[in-house]
Amino acid sequence: MQEAVQQRVILQLAVPVPLRRLFDYLPPEGLSPQALAPGQRLWVPFAGRKLVAVLVAIAEESPLAELKPALEQIDSTALFDEHSRRFLSWIADYYQAPVGEVFAAAMPAALRRGRPAHHWAEQWLQLTTEGKGLPDTALTRAPKQQALLQRLLCSGRQSRAHLKAQGFSTATGRALQARGLVEWVAGPTVPPPLPGAEPSPAPKLNSEQQQVLDAMDCSGFSATLLEGVTGSGKTEIYLRLIERVLAAGRQALLLVPEIGLTPQTLRRIAARFPAHSIAALHSGLAEGERAQSWLAAAAGQADIVIGTRSVIMTPLPRLGLVIVDEEHDASFKQQDGVRYSARDLAVVLARDTDVPVLLGSATPALETLHNALSGRYRHLRLCRRAGDAHPPQLHVVPTLHESLEAGFAPQALRHIDDALARGEQALVFLNRRGFAPALTCDDCGWIADCAHCSSKLTLHRRQRQLRCHHCDYRRPLLDSCPQCHSRSISALGGGTERSEELLLQRFASYPVIRIDRDTTASKQALDRLLAPARDGLPCLLLGTQMLAKGHHLPRVTLVVIQDADSGLFSADFRAPERTGQLLAQVAGRAGRGSLRGRVLVQSRYPEHPLLQRLLEKGYSDFARQLLRDRTTAQLPPARAMALVRAECEEPAWAEAFLQDARRFMQSLAPPSPQLLYLGPVPALLERKSGRFRFYVQVIAQQRAQLQPLLAQVSTWAERNTNRRLRWAVDMDAQDLS
Template sequence: MQQAVQQKIILRLAVPVPLRRLFDYLPPEGLDPGELAPGQRLWVPFAGRKLLAVLVDIVQQSPLAELKSALELVDKAVLFHRNSRKLLAWIADYYQAPIGEVYAAALPTALRKGKPADHWAEQWLQLSTEGKGLPESALARAPKQQALLQLLLKEGTQSRTRLKAQGHSATVVRALQERGLVEWIAGPTVPPPLPEAEPSPAPQLNNEQQQVLDSVDCSHFSATLLEGTTGSGKTEIYLRLMERVLAEGRQALLLVPEIGLTPQTLRRIAARFPEYSIAALHSGLAEGERAQSWLAAVAGQADIVIGTRSVIMTPLQRLGVVMVDEEHDASFKQQDGVRYSARDLAVVLARNANVPVLLGSATPSLETLHNALSGRYQHLHMRQRAGDARPPQIHVVPTLREPLEEGFSPQALRHIGDTLARGEQVLVFINRRGFAPALTCDDCGWLADCPHCSSKLTMHRRQRQLRCHHCDYCRPLVDSCPQCHSRSISALGGGTERSEELLTRRFADYPVIRVDRDTTASKQALDRLLALARDGEPCLLLGTQMLAKGHHLPRVTLVVIQDADGGLFSADFRAPERTGQLLEQVAGRAGRGSLSGRVLVQTRFPEHPLLQMLLEKGYGTFARQLLRDRALAQLPPISAMALVRAECEEPAWAEEFLQNARMFMQSLVPPSPQLQYLGPVPALLERKSGRFRFYLQITAQNRGLLQSLLVRVCAWAEGNRNRRLRWAVDMDAQELS
């Protein structure tokens, strides 16, 4: 039997199961093996289930004596070309992830469920044999038909979607069909049409922008950090690079950190490139829309591809440039499943495709800054704000002994009133949604805790709910204490709802626009809310970090940061970096137009050395000091770090698993100054959704040594775990929670 299997074609498949290997199958019965090619999808039997797998390789031999046959080929289309398979294999190796789960993560949900790719196939119009022989002026008496004839003579084929967008009516098409001059054929998928945008000419570049553009060579791989102050025109650099590669017939890929940034970025790109096809990929799309956009990108029908984190795994065969906007943003790191960093993968993708990658930020991550300072990346600066905009003035407002009204100092409220009275706009930043982060009884000290997580329930007064922001548990708001039945119930702390009530009451003549996850849950809600502010009328924008990223609101002249102290005393060593980035990004929303801007930073610790350094010397000096601190402590990015995570309903089992994992690793590589172990220790949020969470931290000066150790521990863990326990490796972990 072994010899018989060796003489046949063997399919090596990535099956979506938590095992770090490929699986061998025979081709489906009755299928011509010549129809098979790596990158296709097949249904396979696996442990009594029917699973969707991806064909990674075709080989002649298998180490197994008996093999099952795959069930059927889903479609003939190759969805993952060679370079994309190379990237996905790199992801599986570097992040120690099961290869089948990596392929599953790369597919949009509809395709992951097995929907055939040709479900979204487009109809394309082409000239018939008779039509190809006509001169361009053959239909001069029918100008609309002649215009369509000229288009097809020039470009060959046109999709039905494209014809409609260009104004060629179905009546004109039918007229040409009746003459026998055109015919419909099945063709590749095209992205869903975007809302129409008025064409916008390219603005004149300033000297800094021109120097940056001249420094990026699109003919080969290079990695560049573009450190540009907020409002310096980084987006214009992205557009110019797109223009350059589009002219060469190649595709441009742009990553943005938030869904909320996608509509405004799409509008700007569509206005600049009305003649090109643009595909958007993010979790806010319906399943069908996302699959359609993904397939259009894979087929090369999308010239520009823009999206959030997962777009980095979309196979693009004509890739010309990769750009990552707000590269420092933590949302580029996947926190469950396949725990990849889209920012880091952008560099790997660009290197594999031999194209440039541009990482843009006003507040670079320490990892990217370290690579730039060490010479691995080109480091470009833009310190000048675009147009007439000037940097805002920043003022510290001490609040330790101030009488605060719902978290606002008298000085902040006075400046808000003055700004609105001048017809300008105000942005108030509060990085906490809901009415209050905790509810307590004044008599017995009861606190409203989440029954499933190590956290308090947040009070949402408008919905009359107590809600956990970690597991989404909610219960009705109580009017009396469940323990002692006292009615002396107090809301502790503040959130966006509470501040909204105060600001609406104090400034009743002006609209208060609250922007947080609660008000932007519906599709396009954030874009609609910000459209109110873009009208330019005086208003108050109030929200969380959703407001801090990339929004251009030229009438905002005052930014109030209600509490700057959140990350200064955290147990997470990355907290000061994130606090500095957030404060700098929020402050950058002020004074982006012709009007000057001002930022008020409320803090109980105005003398904190890191806060002083950030506000007085800027993010660049602040970040370099943090790098020196990390070097002394041998923390990332100076050293490589990985976490082995475990979670279980029984905490002792999770701790025991990690303790055994540590003993196993120490038997292979004992602790030393070059490689250190910490833990197991509880996560900062120890219990979430009813499961207790612990991690084991491994820090190494040699990344290769750490990787080889993780390979061994993953193999050990697959055979040595309690089935009720979940475990994962988090390479280059960004969260200790």
């Protein structure tokens, strides 16, 4: 009897539920165990539901005597190879996340819902064994067939769309198939390459760029920080490294922080590598497009894979290089669900696959800079702009006693007028969308607050709405105070809508292009809005931090930063770092071409020491000072930090849960100079979407001290029976709000 139990086939499945373990099932009834392989998806019954699970391992024994069979096999072949399964399991362990939710997060929505992978299959043309052995001159009398053979020999499989884009007819393919030299096979869809056989020429590198390129070795694992001032040509370094990797027959992975940067990145890469397949992965794609790109990447058919943070979990069987552009950007850290850092995972992925990873930024995150300065990462620098570009001139415009017009100092408006008159472009940065961040009554002091969050409602005057930017609660614009019924209602402060209104009146002869979340909600909206600026037309760009990231607009000669003070007085210890990064990135949009650039920084506190250091000595010196301050305060990156979070509609329940969690952790690891506890304390945004939010902060000298402690408190917390309370462990937390 015991022998029969040991010979059972036990499927260990990652089921997408909030429990941190695999679940044992029997194979589906009537299915041969030989048809099952780790990495496949199956339908399974779970708590009265039918869920899509991923087979992680096959065992012979289970601690449970009674097991349910899985319902149905979805995939005949594995979607996740062995390395991907190990990598995703590591993510679950390190971030204390349910392994089933990690596997689910790694797939596009269509595959998570059980759609068959072959739904997006396409026919691909490839050489047969006989075709691979044919001499180069065998078909000289049929030049079109010979050209197609050479293309297949150089680039591997080609889909019908690829062949059409490169000028090959289906008749040519059929002629080669009749000769037995090629064959059609099924595979995932890959976007066709850009039409045209000739790549765009690569610009000549300057001496600094050449030194950086010579220092990069693509033969094995290395982690490198490329710290290059804005406009120094980091993207060209990326392209040269991708070229090396493609020549070796490997895949390149490029992570970008924002969906809005993907179209311009795609254009530049497609122009450089027109014969190669490029797959884009981000949330802005239609469901079918994303599934196709994911399957193409996972099958090794896409040579270059570009995407936002979730792309880091995509299987890439031929991976040869990982690049993280704008590595400092906070959007690389997932703030809910599986709370992973794509930047940090890029290093882990590169180490596990023995390939190089390059982290590029003009304003490196303090964690990355700390690793570079301590010798864990190689540190390469580009200190001057590429081509004829020069660093912009920075000027502070004090505004404390100035009479401002919609947030603009008179000096700023004069400089905008001058830039436009010269046929140049100006960029105005204001990191607040809407017309005004608050609406108040002048008589009784009432302020329009969100009904569900600890925040004020933002006035959107064009839509005549008051809107919460945290939970998206909306209400119509009020004509009178609901408290005292006075009609003396005032909008406090300014946002992009108010600035746009003034600029449209003041500079009516020029296009005013507003870039914020409201104007870029539709697909490709950002790319379309920026088209006049890319074409070099005199115009005014106005926007939030979406304008600060990676855009190359050589006709922008003036940047006006309307409010440089907002992050200097925050309770979040990371706020000065983010403020410095944002200001430096925005300033870097000026003077990226042959024209000189000027940056006007409006500030009510021009003597603030951090602002002075940033403007006078640059981000590099500014960041090193912040690193010294963090070390003195025993804060990350000098120490490791995790948060145990809880939220509930009843604040007392969340606090009580975290008090118990802290007592449990302290019973396992008492407080000491090497292990510090703080809390429970309210999050900076205490109430969001009707739920009160608190956390316990745990700071350790080494990450190795945190991991076993967090694993045990996660197991303890899973016994929580209050369904109205949510909890999470946030390893390497980046946000206290």
